[in-house]
Amino acid sequence: MKSELHVGLIGAGYMGKAHTAAYQSVGALFEPARRPVCEMIATSTDEGAADVAKRWGWARSTGDWRDLVDDPQVDIVVIATPPRTHYPMVMACVAARKPVFCEKPLGMSAEESLAMAEAVERARMPNMVGFNYIRTPASQLARQIIASGEIGEVIQVTAEHVEDYLHDPALPASWRTRVATGSEAGALGDVATHIVNACLRLVGPIESLVADTAIVQPRRDGPHGSEAVENDDQGQMLLRFANGATGSISFSRVAAGRKMGYTYRITGTRGAIAFDQEDQNALWLYDASRQPARRGFQKLLMGPAHPDYLAFNQGVGHGTGYNEQIVIEARDFLQAVTTGESVWPTFRDGYEVDKVIAAALVSNRERRWVSL
Amino acid sequence: MKSELHVGLIGAGYMGKAHTAAYQSVGALFEPARRPVCEMIATSTDEGAADVAKRWGWARSTGDWRDLVDDPQVDIVVIATPPRTHYPMVMACVAARKPVFCEKPLGMSAEESLAMAEAVERARMPNMVGFNYIRTPASQLARQIIASGEIGEVIQVTAEHVEDYLHDPALPASWRTRVATGSEAGALGDVATHIVNACLRLVGPIESLVADTAIVQPRRDGPHGSEAVENDDQGQMLLRFANGATGSISFSRVAAGRKMGYTYRITGTRGAIAFDQEDQNALWLYDASRQPARRGFQKLLMGPAHPDYLAFNQGVGHGTGYNEQIVIEARDFLQAVTTGESVWPTFRDGYEVDKVIAAALVSNRERRWVSL
Amino acid sequence: MKSELHVGLIGAGYMGKAHTAAYQSVGALFEPARRPVCEMIATSTDEGAADVAKRWGWARSTGDWRDLVDDPQVDIVVIATPPRTHYPMVMACVAARKPVFCEKPLGMSAEESLAMAEAVERARMPNMVGFNYIRTPASQLARQIIASGEIGEVIQVTAEHVEDYLHDPALPASWRTRVATGSEAGALGDVATHIVNACLRLVGPIESLVADTAIVQPRRDGPHGSEAVENDDQGQMLLRFANGATGSISFSRVAAGRKMGYTYRITGTRGAIAFDQEDQNALWLYDASRQPARRGFQKLLMGPAHPDYLAFNQGVGHGTGYNEQIVIEARDFLQAVTTGESVWPTFRDGYEVDKVIAAALVSNRERRWVSL
Amino acid sequence: MKSELHVGLIGAGYMGKAHTAAYQSVGALFEPARRPVCEMIATSTDEGAADVAKRWGWARSTGDWRDLVDDPQVDIVVIATPPRTHYPMVMACVAARKPVFCEKPLGMSAEESLAMAEAVERARMPNMVGFNYIRTPASQLARQIIASGEIGEVIQVTAEHVEDYLHDPALPASWRTRVATGSEAGALGDVATHIVNACLRLVGPIESLVADTAIVQPRRDGPHGSEAVENDDQGQMLLRFANGATGSISFSRVAAGRKMGYTYRITGTRGAIAFDQEDQNALWLYDASRQPARRGFQKLLMGPAHPDYLAFNQGVGHGTGYNEQIVIEARDFLQAVTTGESVWPTFRDGYEVDKVIAAALVSNRERRWVSL
Ligand SMILES: NC(=O)C1=CN([C@@H]2O[C@H](COP(=O)(O)OP(=O)(O)OC[C@H]3O[C@@H](n4cnc5c(N)ncnc54)[C@H](O)[C@@H]3O)[C@@H](O)[C@H]2O)C=CC1
Ligand SMILES: NC(=O)C1=CN([C@@H]2O[C@H](COP(=O)(O)OP(=O)(O)OC[C@H]3O[C@@H](n4cnc5c(N)ncnc54)[C@H](O)[C@@H]3O)[C@@H](O)[C@H]2O)C=CC1
Ligand SMILES: NC(=O)C1=CN([C@@H]2O[C@H](COP(=O)(O)OP(=O)(O)OC[C@H]3O[C@@H](n4cnc5c(N)ncnc54)[C@H](O)[C@@H]3O)[C@@H](O)[C@H]2O)C=CC1
Ligand SMILES: NC(=O)C1=CN([C@@H]2O[C@H](COP(=O)(O)OP(=O)(O)OC[C@H]3O[C@@H](n4cnc5c(N)ncnc54)[C@H](O)[C@@H]3O)[C@@H](O)[C@H]2O)C=CC1
Structure with a gap:
C-alpha cells in the first residue's frame, strides 16, 4: 500500500475550493495514516483546469473529468460539481474502482441516489456524501x-x-x-x-x-x-x-x-x-x-x-x-x-x-x- | 356617570392575584378616565373569600359568585376561575348587563365560546378575553x-x-x-x-x-x-x-x-x-x-x-x-x-x-x- | 398596634409614581403583616399635590412636606424628591419619629449622608435607602x-x-x-x-x-x-x-x-x-x-x-x-x-x-x- | 524573482502546527502573487524535526534553527518558539537578510523588542509580529x-x-x-x-x-x-x-x-x-x-x-x-x-x-x- 493517497477533484467552484484547502491542510491537522496529495483537478475546459491547478496547487489538470477518473495516478475522487453531473461521474468511479466522495445532494432524485448507493455497495467501494454541517x-x-x-x-x-x-x-x-x-x-x-x-x-x-x-x-x-x-x-x-x-x-x-x-x-x-x-x-x-x-x-x-x-x-x-x-x-x-x-454518511445515507x-x-x- | 368603576373579581388563584394587583395599580400607572375600585371578590366559600379580601384589599367578598354579578355596586366583572366555570358566569354577567372580562380560554369548546361571543354582542356589552402575552x-x-x-x-x-x-x-x-x-x-x-x-x-x-x-x-x-x-x-x-x-x-x-x-x-x-x-x-x-x-x-x-x-x-x-x-x-x-x-381581544377573538x-x-x- | 401603616410620600415625579404603584399593590403581592394605606402625598404646591393625589389615589395631599411629616395619621415617610432636599426631610422625620425611606443618593455628600445615618441610628428608627437594582x-x-x-x-x-x-x-x-x-x-x-x-x-x-x-x-x-x-x-x-x-x-x-x-x-x-x-x-x-x-x-x-x-x-x-x-x-x-x-440597605449603607x-x-x- | 516563496518554520508546537496548516492552504484560499512552499522546519532535535516534517508535510528539517535561517533555499522565516528564543532567531534572520515573522510577544522585554524592531528597520526587511485576533x-x-x-x-x-x-x-x-x-x-x-x-x-x-x-x-x-x-x-x-x-x-x-x-x-x-x-x-x-x-x-x-x-x-x-x-x-x-x-503589525507595533x-x-x- 502506498503511503500517500492521490486525490482527483472534479469541480473548481465554491466547494472545489473548500475541498482543495481541506486536502492541503488535513495532513498536518489530523495526521491521517495515508497523507493526501493533490494530484489532479478537472473542470469543464483544459485551459480553465490548468489555470486553477496552478493557482490552487494541483499537480495536474484536465478538461475532461473521465480522464481524471481513469488516471492510474488518481487513487480517490472528490466530486464537487452541480447535482446533475453526479450520477455519470459516480458510475464512472465505480467502473474505475475509485473510492468516491460526492457533494450533496447525491442524485437528482431518490431513484438516482438509490442507483448510486447500490452501485458502490455492490462494488464494495468506500463512498461518502457531503453533509458537512x-x-x-x-x-x-x-x-x-x-x-x-x-x-x-x-x-x-x-x-x-x-x-x-x-x-x-x-x-x-x-x-x-x-x-x-x-x-x-x-x-x-x-x-x-x-x-x-x-x-x-x-x-x-x-x-x-x-x-x-x-x-x-x-x-x-x-x-x-x-x-x-x-x-x-x-x-x-x-x-x-x-x-x-x-x-x-x-x-x-x-x-x-x-x-x-x-x-x-x-x-x-x-x-x-x-x-x-x-x-x-x-x-x-x-x-x-x-x-x-x-x-x-x-x-x-x-x-x-x-x-x-x-x-x-x-x-x-x-x-x-x-x-x-x-x-x-x-x-x-x-x-x-x-x-x-465507509464512514458515515455514505451514499445510502444520502439516499x-x-x-x-x-x-x-x-x-x-x-x-x-x-x-x- | 360615576367617576369610578367598581370591580368584581371572581377567583382568587394565580390569575385572581395578578388581576388584583393590576386593578390596584392601574389607576396610578395609566390614570384612566374612570379609576377602578376593588369592590368585591368571590371564591368558592364565604370564609375563603372573606379571608382573601382582607389579605388583598377588596372591600367586600362572597362565596357565591352570583351575588357578586348581581350586586348593584359592582360595575364590571373579571372572571379568573377555571375554564369550565366561564360559560355560566359570562351568561350571568350578560343577564345582569355587567361588562365582563374573562380569562382565556374563553369556553370549553369553540361552540361554547361562540355562544358567549354572540351573547355579549347581542347585548352590546363591552367584553374582553385575557390573552396577555x-x-x-x-x-x-x-x-x-x-x-x-x-x-x-x-x-x-x-x-x-x-x-x-x-x-x-x-x-x-x-x-x-x-x-x-x-x-x-x-x-x-x-x-x-x-x-x-x-x-x-x-x-x-x-x-x-x-x-x-x-x-x-x-x-x-x-x-x-x-x-x-x-x-x-x-x-x-x-x-x-x-x-x-x-x-x-x-x-x-x-x-x-x-x-x-x-x-x-x-x-x-x-x-x-x-x-x-x-x-x-x-x-x-x-x-x-x-x-x-x-x-x-x-x-x-x-x-x-x-x-x-x-x-x-x-x-x-x-x-x-x-x-x-x-x-x-x-x-x-x-x-x-x-x-x-370593546377593545381587542373580544370574546369573538377568543372564539x-x-x-x-x-x-x-x-x-x-x-x-x-x-x-x- | 394598628394593623395598617399609613404612608406619606414626598415627591410625585418618576420615582414618586413608582412608589405609589408599589404601595398600592404590595399588599396583595406580599401580604405584609401590616398593609400600607396611601394616606398623603406632598409636592411643591397645594394644587399640584391635590391633583396628583386624585389621579394616583392618595387620600390626602399637601404642598408643604413638613405638614406631611408632622401629620399624626402618617406613620411612615417615603422621600422621592431631588437629592438636595433629602437632608432636611430626613431630619424632620427623625424629629417627628417617623420611619423613613429615602431615595438614592442619600445625601449631597458623604458628610451629609453620615449625619443622616447617625441621626436615624441615634433615634433607633427604621430607615432605608433606595438601591433598587x-x-x-x-x-x-x-x-x-x-x-x-x-x-x-x-x-x-x-x-x-x-x-x-x-x-x-x-x-x-x-x-x-x-x-x-x-x-x-x-x-x-x-x-x-x-x-x-x-x-x-x-x-x-x-x-x-x-x-x-x-x-x-x-x-x-x-x-x-x-x-x-x-x-x-x-x-x-x-x-x-x-x-x-x-x-x-x-x-x-x-x-x-x-x-x-x-x-x-x-x-x-x-x-x-x-x-x-x-x-x-x-x-x-x-x-x-x-x-x-x-x-x-x-x-x-x-x-x-x-x-x-x-x-x-x-x-x-x-x-x-x-x-x-x-x-x-x-x-x-x-x-x-x-x-x-432596619432591613438592608440602611442609611449607613447609603453612606x-x-x-x-x-x-x-x-x-x-x-x-x-x-x-x- | 522566483514565483514561489520557500518558507522556513521554527517551532512545531501549538503555533507551529497552525502556521503549517496556514501556509499549506493560503495559496488556494487567497491566491497570493507568490505561492508559499513548505521548505524546512526546525525544532530542538534532528529526529523530532524529521518526524514532524514527515507528519506535517515539510520538505526538509533540521534540529538546528541556524541551519534553517542560513539555508539558501529558505526565503522567509516564521518563528513559533517560546519568547526567550525570539531575539537570537530574529537577529540571525536579519544577518541572513531573511524576512521574518515572529510570534507574540516579540521580546522578553520592551528593550529587547525595541532592539529587534530597530534591527529589521535598519535592514529594511519585511517583518511582522503575530497578533492574530x-x-x-x-x-x-x-x-x-x-x-x-x-x-x-x-x-x-x-x-x-x-x-x-x-x-x-x-x-x-x-x-x-x-x-x-x-x-x-x-x-x-x-x-x-x-x-x-x-x-x-x-x-x-x-x-x-x-x-x-x-x-x-x-x-x-x-x-x-x-x-x-x-x-x-x-x-x-x-x-x-x-x-x-x-x-x-x-x-x-x-x-x-x-x-x-x-x-x-x-x-x-x-x-x-x-x-x-x-x-x-x-x-x-x-x-x-x-x-x-x-x-x-x-x-x-x-x-x-x-x-x-x-x-x-x-x-x-x-x-x-x-x-x-x-x-x-x-x-x-x-x-x-x-x-x-511591511504590513501591520510590524515589530515596531509589537514593541x-x-x-x-x-x-x-x-x-x-x-x-x-x-x-x-
Ligand atoms: N456542502 C455544502 O455546504 C455545499 C454543497 N454544495 C454542493 O456542491 C456541489 C457544487 O456546488 P458549487 O461548488 O456551489 O458549484 P459551482 O457552480 O461554484 O462550481 C461547480 C464547478 O463544477 C465544474 N463543472 C461543472 N460541470 C462540469 C463538468 N461536466 N466537468 C467538470 N467540471 C464541471 C464547474 O466548472 C465549476 O468549477 C453541488 O452539488 C452543490 O449542491 C454547494 C454549496 C455548499
Ligand atoms: N393569561 C394567563 O397567562 C393565564 C391564564 N390562566 C387562566 O386563568 C383562569 C384561572 O386560572 P388560575 O388562576 O391558574 O386558577 P387557580 O386554580 O389558581 O384559581 C382558580 C380560582 O377560582 C376559584 N373558583 C373556582 N371555582 C369557583 C366558583 N365556582 N366560584 C368562585 N370561585 C371559584 C378558586 O377558588 C380559585 O380561587 C383559567 O381560565 C386559566 O386558564 C391561568 C394562568 C395563566
Ligand atoms: N432608584 C432609582 O432607580 C432612581 C432613583 N431616583 C432618585 O429619586 C429621587 C427623585 O428623582 P425623580 O423622581 O427622578 O425626580 P423628578 O424630578 O421626576 O420628581 C421630583 C419630585 O419631587 C417633588 N419635589 C421637589 N422638591 C420638593 C419639595 N421641596 N417639596 C415637595 N416636593 C418636592 C417635585 O414636585 C417632583 O414631584 C432622586 O433622589 C433620584 O436620584 C431617580 C430615578 C431612578
Ligand atoms: N498568537 C497566538 O494566539 C498564540 C501565540 N503563541 C506564541 O507562540 C509561540 C510558541 O508558543 P507555542 O506554540 O504555544 O509553544 P509550544 O511549547 O507548543 O511549542 C514550542 C516549539 O518550539 C520548539 N523550540 C523550542 N526551543 C527551540 C529551539 N531552540 N530551536 C528550535 N525549536 C525550538 C519546541 O520544540 C516546540 O516545537 C510563543 O511565542 C507563544 O507566546 C502561543 C499560543 C497562541
Whole structure:
C-alpha cells in the first residue's frame, strides 16, 4: 500500500475550493495514516483546469473529468460539481474502482441516489456524501449526548435550515429556480437536505411526514426576460420518527435575516439540547435532573474535550468555522479509504435524505401525510 | 356617570392575584378616565373569600359568585376561575348587563365560546378575553411594524409556545390532564391558544392547518393511583394564512428547559422580526433594505418610544414583566367600559382562537389538512 | 398596634409614581403583616399635590412636606424628591419619629449622608435607602450564591453601570450637569452609586481605589445659552476589596447604545456568575467543578425557586421588571417598620456608597490611589 | 524573482502546527502573487524535526534553527518558539537578510523588542509580529467602522482578554509562572498583549495608564514540589488615549468560565461597536442617529461584504475560526515580502505593545499613574 493517497477533484467552484484547502491542510491537522496529495483537478475546459491547478496547487489538470477518473495516478475522487453531473461521474468511479466522495445532494432524485448507493455497495467501494454541517464539533457532541442517553429518550425536535440567499426579488433566475436544471425541490432540495440529514443522524429514521411548500417570488428575471420560478422558496413539514418522537422542520431560501439558520432543539425525557449554526462553536444543554433553582440551559463552548476539536486548536473557544467541517470530512473519507470501511454518511445515507425529500414533494402535492 | 368603576373579581388563584394587583395599580400607572375600585371578590366559600379580601384589599367578598354579578355596586366583572366555570358566569354577567372580562380560554369548546361571543354582542356589552402575552410593549411594537408595512408582506411565520411545567413524570395527574375537567386539548388548549392568538393578531386569519399532537407521558399518578393522561403533552401544526403566508407552530407542556418559550419569527418581503418571551423586553428587527455590509438583526430594547412602556418607566431597558401585561389589560378593559367600545381581544377573538384549536383537534384525529 | 401603616410620600415625579404603584399593590403581592394605606402625598404646591393625589389615589395631599411629616395619621415617610432636599426631610422625620425611606443618593455628600445615618441610628428608627437594582430576584440569587461559597472565594469583579441618557449633545444642561444643584459627581454620583452598592453588597468592603473620570460633552445649552457641563459624563475605577478581590467599575451617562448597562461578572475560586440588567430575569452561573466537556455558563431564568419571585409569578420565566424591584423595596421597608429592625440597605449603607464616591472624586482629582 | 516563496518554520508546537496548516492552504484560499512552499522546519532535535516534517508535510528539517535561517533555499522565516528564543532567531534572520515573522510577544522585554524592531528597520526587511485576533473579519470591520468615523469620535473603551487556563489550582507551575523563563508579566505578558494590541489598533496611542495586578494562586506544584507563582494571574488597568478617549482593560488567566474572553465595547460620539471573540463571527453596531424607536445594537454576521471573508466562504454566517486568522496573517506576510513593504503589525507595533506592558508593570509596582 502506498503511503500517500492521490486525490482527483472534479469541480473548481465554491466547494472545489473548500475541498482543495481541506486536502492541503488535513495532513498536518489530523495526521491521517495515508497523507493526501493533490494530484489532479478537472473542470469543464483544459485551459480553465490548468489555470486553477496552478493557482490552487494541483499537480495536474484536465478538461475532461473521465480522464481524471481513469488516471492510474488518481487513487480517490472528490466530486464537487452541480447535482446533475453526479450520477455519470459516480458510475464512472465505480467502473474505475475509485473510492468516491460526492457533494450533496447525491442524485437528482431518490431513484438516482438509490442507483448510486447500490452501485458502490455492490462494488464494495468506500463512498461518502457531503453533509458537512453535521460535522461541527458541536453537532458531533449533540450526537454523543443523545446516543449516551444523557437527555433521555428523544420526544420532540424543532429544526430548520433557513437562509435568505434569494430573498431579494431582484436576484435573477438560475439553475436553482428551474426544474430541468435544478430540481423539483427548491429550498427543499437544497437547504432542507442538510437539516433532514441532521434529524436522521441525531434522532433516527422518519416514519411519516406532511409538508407544505410555497413559491414566494413567482417570477424572476432570466436571460430571456422574466421567467417563472419553478420550485419552492420555502416550506415546513411535520415529522413522526420511528422512535415515537415528533417534530417540525422549516426550510427557506428567502428567510430575510437568517444567513445560516441551521438550528435544532431536541428535547428528551431527561433534558434537551439546542444549537444554532450561526454560533457554531456552542451547544446548549439542559439537564432536567438538577435542583429547580439551578436548572437552565448551559452554553458549552467547544474545546479540546469535544469531538474533533483538538486537531484544530488547543484552547476552548478559539473556534472553528465552515472550512474545518470540510477538513473533518476529508479526514473521514481518507480513513474510509485506508480501512476500506465507509464512514458515515455514505451514499445510502444520502439516499435516505433524498427519500424524505421525495416524500415531502408528494405530501405537498397531494396535501396529505405520507409514510416512508 | 360615576367617576369610578367598581370591580368584581371572581377567583382568587394565580390569575385572581395578578388581576388584583393590576386593578390596584392601574389607576396610578395609566390614570384612566374612570379609576377602578376593588369592590368585591368571590371564591368558592364565604370564609375563603372573606379571608382573601382582607389579605388583598377588596372591600367586600362572597362565596357565591352570583351575588357578586348581581350586586348593584359592582360595575364590571373579571372572571379568573377555571375554564369550565366561564360559560355560566359570562351568561350571568350578560343577564345582569355587567361588562365582563374573562380569562382565556374563553369556553370549553369553540361552540361554547361562540355562544358567549354572540351573547355579549347581542347585548352590546363591552367584553374582553385575557390573552396577555400579546400585550407586551414588544409584541405591540411587532404589530405596529407589521401593520405599517415596515417588513413588507408577511411570507412566513415560525412560532411556538413551549413550556415544561409537566416535564417531570413524577408530577401528578390533574384537571389539566383529564378531558372531563380540562379539555380534549391539553397543551393545545392551554399554551397553544396564546400563540395562535398572536398569529391571528400579527399575521391575520388562518385558512387551513394540519396538526399532530402526542401524549409523551401516558400515565400519571392521580388521587386513586395511576391514571391515563387524556390529552396532548405536545404537538405542532402547519398553517396557511388567508394572506398567503405559511408557517408552523409548536406547543408543549413538556419541553424540557423552555420556561416561557413563547416565540415567533415573522418574515416579510422587506425584513423580519423575531421575539422570545423569555427576553420580553427586546424585539429583534431585520431590515433587508440596508446595504449588505450593514444588514443584521437589531435588538430593540423596549423604552418610552414603544407602545405602553412609558406608563411604567421613563428609561429604556428598565424593563416590564408579566404583571405589567395584566395592567395593560386592565387599562384596556376600563377604557372599553368607559367608551362603550370593546377593545381587542373580544370574546369573538377568543372564539377565533378556539376555532383554530378545534380544527387542530380534527386534523390530528383524522390525519389530514382542515380548512377553517 | 394598628394593623395598617399609613404612608406619606414626598415627591410625585418618576420615582414618586413608582412608589405609589408599589404601595398600592404590595399588599396583595406580599401580604405584609401590616398593609400600607396611601394616606398623603406632598409636592411643591397645594394644587399640584391635590391633583396628583386624585389621579394616583392618595387620600390626602399637601404642598408643604413638613405638614406631611408632622401629620399624626402618617406613620411612615417615603422621600422621592431631588437629592438636595433629602437632608432636611430626613431630619424632620427623625424629629417627628417617623420611619423613613429615602431615595438614592442619600445625601449631597458623604458628610451629609453620615449625619443622616447617625441621626436615624441615634433615634433607633427604621430607615432605608433606595438601591433598587440589587433587589431583582437575580441579584438576590447572586448574593445567595456568593454567600454560600458556591463559587468559592471571590477573586475578581468586572462591573459597570453605563447608560446613554445624555449621549445626545443636543440634550440641554440641567440640575444633573451642575455642581450647585446636582453634585460634583456626575455619572459617578448617579449611576455609579447603584453599581458601587452592588459591589459592596455582593463582594464586601472596598479598601482602596483609583478613579478616572471625563467630561465628554463640555458644553450644553442651558436656559441662558450655552453653559459648561460641570461634572463627569463617564469614568472608570479600579478596586481593591478588603477580602483581597480586585476589580473595575465603569460608569457613564453617554455610553451610546447601553440603556440599562448595569452588569457584573464576579469570579471566584470555584466558579463565576454574570448578570446584565438589560436581561434582568437571567443569572449566568459557571461551576468550575464539572467535567471539562460539560463546563459552561448556565442561564438560570428566574422562577419560584429564586428569591422573592413567587410573590409575583408562579411560572419560571414569566418575568419581573423595574417596578417589581420597587415593590420588593416597599415590602422590606414595611417589614422593617413592623419589626422595628432596619432591613438592608440602611442609611449607613447609603453612606458607605457615598464614601466610595467621595474617594473616587479625590482619586480623580489627585491622580492617585485612595484608601477608604 | 522566483514565483514561489520557500518558507522556513521554527517551532512545531501549538503555533507551529497552525502556521503549517496556514501556509499549506493560503495559496488556494487567497491566491497570493507568490505561492508559499513548505521548505524546512526546525525544532530542538534532528529526529523530532524529521518526524514532524514527515507528519506535517515539510520538505526538509533540521534540529538546528541556524541551519534553517542560513539555508539558501529558505526565503522567509516564521518563528513559533517560546519568547526567550525570539531575539537570537530574529537577529540571525536579519544577518541572513531573511524576512521574518515572529510570534507574540516579540521580546522578553520592551528593550529587547525595541532592539529587534530597530534591527529589521535598519535592514529594511519585511517583518511582522503575530497578533492574530485582531485579524478576524469582525475586528477588521471594527477598524473600518471606527476609521471611517461611522461611530464618531471614540470616547470610551471597555476591553478585556480573560481566559481561565490556569484557574484550576491543581495545574502545575510552568515556564509561564516563573519570571526567569517566562516574564515578570504573567497574564499581563500573555493575554493582555493581544487586547492592548487591539486597543492601539482600533483607538490609537495610549498616553498614560494605571494598572493593578494580583497573584490569585500563590503556589503551584513544580517538578521539585510546591513553588511560588512569580507573576500575575489577573489584573486590570485604566487607560487614557492620546485622542482623549478613556477606558479600561481586564486580563486574566484564572477567569473561571471565560475561555476566549477577548472583548471590547468602543463607544463614540455617534454610536458604538461591541465584540466578543467567543462569538467571533459577529460584530455589534449601534447607530445613535436612528429614530428613538429603532435604536439598538445590530448583530452583523460576517459575510462576503466584510474584510477578508470571501476568501474563505461565499455565504454569510458560514463562519471562520481561529485558524483562518493565521491564514490571513500568512497572506499578509507573503504580501509584505512580495511588495517589500511591511504590513501591520510590524515589530515596531509589537514593541508598542511591550511598552504598554512595561508601563503597567511599573504602575503596579509603584502604585501610580504612568505616562508613556
Ligand atoms: N456542502 C455544502 O455546504 C455545499 C454543497 N454544495 C454542493 O456542491 C456541489 C457544487 O456546488 P458549487 O461548488 O456551489 O458549484 P459551482 O457552480 O461554484 O462550481 C461547480 C464547478 O463544477 C465544474 N463543472 C461543472 N460541470 C462540469 C463538468 N461536466 N466537468 C467538470 N467540471 C464541471 C464547474 O466548472 C465549476 O468549477 C453541488 O452539488 C452543490 O449542491 C454547494 C454549496 C455548499
Ligand atoms: N393569561 C394567563 O397567562 C393565564 C391564564 N390562566 C387562566 O386563568 C383562569 C384561572 O386560572 P388560575 O388562576 O391558574 O386558577 P387557580 O386554580 O389558581 O384559581 C382558580 C380560582 O377560582 C376559584 N373558583 C373556582 N371555582 C369557583 C366558583 N365556582 N366560584 C368562585 N370561585 C371559584 C378558586 O377558588 C380559585 O380561587 C383559567 O381560565 C386559566 O386558564 C391561568 C394562568 C395563566
Ligand atoms: N432608584 C432609582 O432607580 C432612581 C432613583 N431616583 C432618585 O429619586 C429621587 C427623585 O428623582 P425623580 O423622581 O427622578 O425626580 P423628578 O424630578 O421626576 O420628581 C421630583 C419630585 O419631587 C417633588 N419635589 C421637589 N422638591 C420638593 C419639595 N421641596 N417639596 C415637595 N416636593 C418636592 C417635585 O414636585 C417632583 O414631584 C432622586 O433622589 C433620584 O436620584 C431617580 C430615578 C431612578
Ligand atoms: N498568537 C497566538 O494566539 C498564540 C501565540 N503563541 C506564541 O507562540 C509561540 C510558541 O508558543 P507555542 O506554540 O504555544 O509553544 P509550544 O511549547 O507548543 O511549542 C514550542 C516549539 O518550539 C520548539 N523550540 C523550542 N526551543 C527551540 C529551539 N531552540 N530551536 C528550535 N525549536 C525550538 C519546541 O520544540 C516546540 O516545537 C510563543 O511565542 C507563544 O507566546 C502561543 C499560543 C497562541
